[in-house]
Amino acid sequence: MFDDLIREQDVPWAASLMGLGPNGFAPVDGDESRFQAMRRLDSVDFEACPGSGKTTLLVAKLAVLAVRWPHRKQGICVLSHTNAARNEIGTKLGNSAAGLALMRYPHFVGTIHSFVNEYLALPWLRSNGLNVRCIDTQIALAKRWYELPYTTRIALERSHLTPAAMAYDGPDYTGGKVGKFGPHTPTGQLIIAARRKFSEQGYFCFDEMFVWANDLLDRRPEAAHDLRQRFPLVFIDEAQDNSEEQSALLHRIFCAGDGPVRRQRFGDSNQAIYAKPGLAGAETDPFPGAAVHPLPRSYRFSQSLADEVKGFGVTPQALVGAGPPPHIAAEPKMPAIFLFDDASVQSVLPKFGAHLVASFDAAALAAGTFTAVAGVHELDQNGRVPHAMGHYVPSYDPSCARRETAPDRFAQYLARARFETAGSGNTERLINAAAAALLAASELAGGTHGRIARKSPHRRMLDYLADSDARAHYLAFLELILSGRGEFASPDWEVNGLPLAVEIVKVLSGTAALGAAANAFLAWPPVPAQTDQEAIFARTDNLFAYPSEAPEVHIRLGSIHSVKGETHTATLVLDSYYYNHHLSELKPWLLGAKAGGSMVNNRGRQVFEGSRTLGRLKLHYVAMTRPTHLLCVAMRKDVFDAGELDILTGRGWEVIDCCAAAEPAEP
């Protein structure tokens, strides 16, 4: 059924469509790997280095398949790990008419989570008579938690348990992280009853969709067979990030037993980083499997950058630097290291801004993507400097960058909307964020209007409030939000914003008093006290503009996790702390004294670094392989002795000392 679906003459067409010119996938120096990769439609894993064009290749294949796909009731299933990756595929495909066809029936392009919801969990729950209102971990947990008697909550908190204990992993509502309060205890029974009650009312955590999908496959094994018929060709992007839970479920659906589908996975095991520390990778059906198709060239960066970063790969890969791509008219720059101490940690970002302005012309500064990332972005104020992004930029809001989870405060909805629309003047995003946040508050207050809907949050608000006075309150509230572009000083929120929000949420939820969960959600988060110098960082949308008065460059701040798969013009990787300072621990790799995640001992055995070091390597390999033109890192000065700095300089690094610079942060 797949013979000749991607023909030789399709390859130059697809390469041109991707903006690479007709020879984009042509053999280079006898290396035919990309051309062959385009044509293959057997089950195989494309395991390849950062910037090797895995996502580009996947999209190019899909573009051809969209044209040639002959089946009307069977489709291609394209699964990604994150919404960001799904959107990237969607945007690239959306450029072609054929690509648009792929976004419709009979095909599926989306995250693993949305696939599991749409094809397994939701139909199964509905067929069991459950009306699914809202899949939102924070709301489901809060509802279940506040269902428990006050004394029970106190007892749980004394045992270091949080609302997270209200999530289950069995279809009988058992399991989860409940410590000593197992199902045989009275407290355990209360927990199970609260989980059951709100699940039956239609409130679920994201991860519980996997529980129900597996329950369907346990009880109706024919569901897997039906899905294989429906989707005979499956592509999985970012396959290295699949957790055991996801891999096992996908394997069960598409591969286990007789009649597996054709499946191609794309990824890089050196970049396997997970959303939560300690989460293990897949054991069932790990990536890569036995059949691997290598792609050795990186089109992102030059050979000199490839040489700097390849040692950070746990399993060193052939890394041929064939970049940078030509869309930014600038030569690759020498890498730079910013050195700081406790007193100068907040001058790192301004110094980086100044370095960018000195390194790139105005056109490149306007067209490029400039970022600063840290491995840890939740700040422990008392942690050792630098603990997280917040030590460099005190106003950094970690929740704003966490794209995959729902915000857990009203203010975060607005902050995220500001971050996503930075500078574009797009008011629609802000309005819908405010509406979505009001709906979330209403759910927490006991509202039961549900969140699974096709209309935008704003349209739904207008519908819900159609006949009430609260509609005028809502419109006044939006005026307030728009006039401040979504920003509030805390007193302003309390005096003007909050009273309106409370009135609206009361009407929406049909309650006279909002209750603890909704009030906590609506409260404005405390702002850390600022010194004068910190005032330059006083934006909460995680964009750092330099110079602040008349910005020439905008630097996007985020976690390393949030920039997976991205391509930047310049990336600054900031040291951060998890059991120790990440980059300080990786100093031997930076100096070239070590490479890879293992070494061969004198008995000829391969010995791996400890798991924490392997995690650090993968995380920072992801970060350091984002830029096309300029890689920078920032570390404490006292980590290095003079000889080591000489080694770095000898390896082509520019050393920028922020400590010596006691002068003001900006010109």
Ligand SMILES: Nc1ncnc2c1ncn2[C@@H]1O[C@H](COP(=O)(O)OP(=O)(O)OP(=O)(O)O)[C@@H](O)[C@H]1O
């Ligand atoms: N065949 C090619 N010729 C020239 N440039 C290419 C080619 N394939 C990809 N690129 C460019 O290389 C950059 C990286 O591509 P892409 O994001 O697809 O790589 P990736 O392998 O998915 O990266 P990562 O592993 O970091 O997620 C992009 O700017 C893309 O346009």
